[in-house]
Amino acid sequence: MRKFVMMCATLLVLAACSGSGTGNGDGSGEGKPITVGFSQVGAESEWRTANTASVKAALAPPEFRLKFSDAQQKQENQIKALRSFIAQRVDVIAFSPVVESGWETVLREAKAAGIPVVLTDRAVKVSDDSLYVTFIGSDFVEEGRNAGRWLVEDSQGKSGPIRVVELQGSVGSAPAIDRMKGFREIVDADGRFRVVRSQSGDFTRAKGKEVMEAFLKSEGRNIDVLFAHNDDMAIGAIQAIEEAGLKPGQDIRIVSIDGVRGAFEAMKAGKLNATIECNPLFGEQLAQLIRDVAANRPVPRRVEVEEGVFTADQAAAELPNRKY
Numbered sequence: 001m002r003k004f005v006m007m008c009a010t011l012l013v014l015a016a017c018s019g020s021g022t023g024n025g026d027g028s029g030e031g032k033p034i035t036v037g038f039s040q041v042g043a044e045s046e047w048r049t050a051n052t053a054s055v056k057a058a059l060a061p062p063e064f065r066l067k068f069s070d071a072q073q074k075q076e077n078q079i080k081a082l083r084s085f086i087a088q089r090v091d092v093i094a095f096s097p098v099v100e101s102g103w104e105t106v107l108r109e110a111k112a113a114g115i116p117v118v119l120t121d122r123a124v125k126v127s128d129d130s131l132y133v134t135f136i137g138s139d140f141v142e143e144g145r146n147a148g149r150w151l152v153e154d155s156q157g158k159s160g161p162i163r164v165v166e167l168q169g170s171v172g173s174a175p176a177i178d179r180m181k182g183f184r185e186i187v188d189a190d191g192r193f194r195v196v197r198s199q200s201g202d203f204t205r206a207k208g209k210e211v212m213e214a215f216l217k218s219e220g221r222n223i224d225v226l227f228a229h230n231d232d233m234a235i236g237a238i239q240a241i242e243e244a245g246l247k248p249g250q251d252i253r254i255v256s257i258d259g260v261r262g263a264f265e266a267m268k269a270g271k272l273n274a275t276i277e278c279n280p281l282f283g284e285q286l287a288q289l290i291r292d293v294a295a296n297r298p299v300p301r302r303v304e305v306e307e308g309v310f311t312a313d314q315a316a317a318e319l320p321n322r323k324y
C-alpha cells in the first residue's frame with residue numbers, strides 16, 4: 001500500500017514536471033509556448049467562421065503556438081491533419097470532428113504518441129473513451145428539443161396534420177444526428193406533426209436553397225413548417241421559398257439553429273420565426289482546457305457551452321448585442 005502511495009506521489013510529481021516542461025501550464029505566460037494542432041471542420045457556415053475566429057484569438061502567441069488546419073468538411077483531410085500533428089509532436093491536439101465515426105485508428109496513434117486530444121464542438125463515437133481527454137461544445141439533442149418545443153408552442157390552436165420539411169446538417173455529423181433526434185422526440189410526442197421530407201443540406205446556404213427547391217417541387221404548397229439544422233440552410237431556403245412565390249415566415253413557419261447575425265436579420269425582416277442558439281464563441285474556455293491538459297491537471301470529461309432561444313419579436317432588440 002505504502003509503495004503504491006509513493007508510486008502515485010512520484011507519478012504526480014512527474015506529471016506536474018512534464019506539464020510545466022511542455023508549456024506554461026500555470027497560465028503565467030512564461031516559459032515555452034504550448035503547441036496546439038487544431039483541425040477545423042471547414043468554413044461552411046457563419047457559425048463556423050465565428051468559431052474559427054474565436055479559437056484563433058484565444059490560442060494566440062506568446063502563450064500558444066497554433067497549427068491550424070481546415071478540413072473542408074472531409075474526414076480524410078482531418079485524419080491527414082491529425083497524423084501530421086502527431087508527426088510534429090505537438091503538445092495537444094484539438095479538433096472538431098466532421099463526422100461521428102471512423103476515428104479509432106488515428107486516435108490510437110495519438111494516444112500511443114502520448115499526445116492528449118481535446119474534442120471541440122462535435123462528438124465522436126469510439127469504443128474506448130480513453131482516446132480523448134475531454135469534450136467542449138453544445139448539447140445538440142437539447143437544441144433539437146428546443147426547436148421542437150418552439151414549434152409546438154407556435155402551433156397552439158392548430159389541428160394536424162401539420163406538414164414539416166427538415167433540412168438536415170452534414171450526413172453522419174453529431175449535430176445532424178442529435179438535432180434530428182431531439183426534434184423528433186418532441187414533435188412525435190405531440191402527434192400533430194408529420195415530417196414529410198427530410199434531407200441533408202450539408203450546413204450550407206447553397207445546398208439549403210437547392211434542397212428546399214426540391215422540397216417545394218415535390219410537395220407544392222403543402223408545406224407548413226421548415227426545420228433547418230442551421231441558420232445558413234434556413235437562409236438559403238428562404239430564398240427558394242421567395243422564388244417560389246411564397247412568404248417565408250408566414251406561408252411556411254421556419255425555425256433553425258445557431259443564432260448567427262444573418263438569422264437575426266432574417267427574423268427582423270419577418271422571414272424567419274425563431275432561432276435556437278448554439279454558441280461558437282468558446283475559444284477562451286478551450287484555451288483554459290488546453291492549459292490544464294498540457295499541465296496534466298484534471299479536467300471535466302464534458303464542458304458545455306451556455307445558450308438560449310430567440311424569437312422574431314426579440315430580434316430587433318437583440319441584434320446589436322450579437323457577437324457572431
Ligand code: GYE
Nearest residue numbers: 044045047121175203230
Ligand atoms: O450548427 C453549423 C455548422 O457543429 C455546431 O456546424 C456545429 C454546426 C453548426 O456548420 O452551422
